[in-house]
Amino acid sequence: MSFSGALKRRNAARVSFAYVAAAWLIIQVTATFSPAPLMAQPLRPPAPSEPMLALRDVAPVIECEALLKVDAVFTDADLTHLTSAAVFVEAGKRPYCRVEGYIAPQIRFALHLPTEGWNQRYLQNGCGGYCGTLASPDNVDAAAGCAPVADGAFARASTDGGHTAPFDDGLWAVDDPQAQVDLGYRAAHEVAVASKRIIAAFYGQGPRYSYFTGCSDGGREALMETQRYPEDFDGIVAGAPANIWSSLNGIFQPWVIGSNKAESGGYVITPEKIPALARAARETCDGVDGLEDGIIADPRACEFDPGVIECPAGREDGADCLTAAQVAAARRIYAAPAGLDGRQDLVLAVAVRAQRRGPHAVSRNPAAAGASPSMEPKFPCPSTKG
Numbered sequence: 242m243s244f245s246g247a248l249k250r251r252n253a254a255r256v257s258f259a260y261v262a263a264a265w266l267i268i269q270v271t272a273t274f275s276p277a278p279l280m281a282q283p284l285r286p287p288a289p290s291e292p293m294l295a296l297r298d299v300a301p302v303i304e305c306e307a308l309l310k311v312d313a314v315f316t317d318a319d320l321t322h323l324t325s326a327a328v329f330v331e332a333g334k335r336p337y338c339r340v341e342g343y344i345a346p347q348i349r350f351a352l353h354l355p356t357e358g359w360n361q362r363y364l365q366n367g368c369g370g371y372c373g374t375l376a377s378p379d380n381v382d383a384a385a386g387c388a389p390v391a392d393g394a395f396a397r398a399s400t401d402g403g404h405t406a407p408f409d410d411g412l413w414a415v416d417d418p419q420a421q422v423d424l425g426y427r428a429a430h431e432v433a434v435a436s437k438r439i440i441a442a443f444y445g446q447g448p449r450y451s452y453f454t455g456c457s458d459g460g461r462e463a464l465m466e467t468q469r470y471p472e473d474f475d476g477i478v479a480g481a482p483a484n485i486w487s488s489l490n491g492i493f494q495p496w497v498i499g500s501n502k503a504e505s506g507g508y509v510i511t512p513e514k515i516p517a518l519a520r521a522a523r524e525t526c527d528g529v530d531g532l533e534d535g536i537i538a539d540p541r542a543c544e545f546d547p548g549v550i551e552c553p554a555g556r557e558d559g560a561d562c563l564t565a566a567q568v569a570a571a572r573r574i575y576a577a578p579a580g581l582d583g584r585q586d587l588v589l590a591v592a593v594r595a596q597r598r599g600p601h602a603v604s605r606n607p608a609a610a611g612a613s614p615s616m617e618p619k620f621p622c623p624s625t626k627g
C-alpha cells in the first residue's frame with residue numbers, strides 16, 4: 242500500500258472512529274428513538290434488594306511472586322504468559338497481588354488478587370471506545386460504590402482488548418482480522434479463563450461467583466459474553482452497550498452527528514441540553530412499559546416529540562429548554578437515518594446487509610476458532626518464566 246493510500250486510510254479511520262468518542266452522548270440522545278411502536282410489555286417491580294450471600298474469606302495458598310514460576314499456573318504450551326506479579330498496598334483497600342500478563346498474540350490483562358479477605362468472588366471489567374489501553378482493574382464501572390468491591394474483597398481484572406492504541410483510534414484494526422476477533426469477543430473470554438486459572442492457583446480454589454461489568458464497548462462485550470460464553474459469568478452488567486458496530490458506527494452515528502451539525506460548523510444540540518431532553522423523554526415514555534421507575538424499557542414503544550420542551554415565546558434559550566434549531570435537529574435525529582430523497586428503506590437495507598456480512602467475515606478467520614500456540618506476541622513482553 243502506498244504512503245498516500247495508507248494516509249487516506251488512516252484519516253478515514255480517524256474520521257470514522259471519532260464518532261465513537263461521542264457514543265455516550267448519542268446513546269443518551271437516542272435512548273428514546275421510536276421508529277416503530279411495539280406492544281409494550283408490562284414490567285414486574287424490582288425485587289427488594291437482598292444482602293449479598295456471605296462467603297467465608299479465603300487466604301492465598303502461595304506467594305504472589307510464585308505465580309510467575311514455570312507451571313505454577315501456565316505451561317510453555319499455554320497461550321497465556323505472565324509478565325509480573327507483586328504485592329501492592331493502598332490506603333483504604335486490602336493489599337493485593339497485581340498480576341500482569343498477555344494471551345497470545347497480544348491480549349494484555351491485569352488481575353488484582355486480595356492477599357487477605359478474598360470473598361470468593363471475581364469481577365471482570367470491560368473496556369470502552371476501541372479499548373487499546375490497560376486500565377486499572379479497580380475501574381469498576383457500574384460496580385463503583387459497591388463496598389465489597391471498593392475495599393478490594395473481590396478479585397478483579399481488566400484487559401486492553403488485544404491491541405495498543407488511543408481509545409478513539411481504530412487504525413489498529415485495518416488488515417488485522419486477528420485483532421478484530423480479539424476485541425470482538427476473544428479478549429473478554431480468554432481473560433476470564435486465564436483469570437480463573439490464576440485465582441485457582443493463588444487461593445487453591447476458583448471463584449464461587451464471577452461477574453462482568455462494562456459500559457459502551459464494554460457493554461457490547463458484556464452482550465457478547467452472554468451470547469458466546471454464557472458459562473463465564475454468573476452476573477453481567479451491560480451498560481449503554483455500543484452494539485452491532487457495522488450499523489451503529491457506519492450509519493447511525495454519522496447520521497446523528499450530521500443531523501446535529503450547524504452551518505457554522507459547531508453542533509446544534511450541546512451536552513448541557515441533554516439532561517432536559519432526557520428528562521422530557523422520561524416524562525413522556527417512562528410509564529409506557531407499565532412501571533414508573535425512571536427507565537424506558539423499550540424506546541420503540543413510545544412516541545416522543547422534542548418540541549414539548551421548545552423554549553416558550555419570548556425566551557430564546559435556556560438550560561431547561563431547546564431552541565427552535567435544537568428541536569429541529571432532535572426531530573431529524575429521532576426520525577432515523579434517511580437518504581437525500583428522504584427514503585429510509587435503502588439505508589436500513591445497507592445496515593442489515595452490513596450486519597449479516599460483518600460477523601461472518603470475521604469468524605472465518607482460522608485463528609479465531611482456536612489460536613495456535615505458535616502465535617508470537619506483537620509487542621515486546623519480557624518473559625519472566627523460569
Ligand SMILES: [Ca+2]
Binds near residue numbers: 533534535538
Ligand atoms: Ca419505566
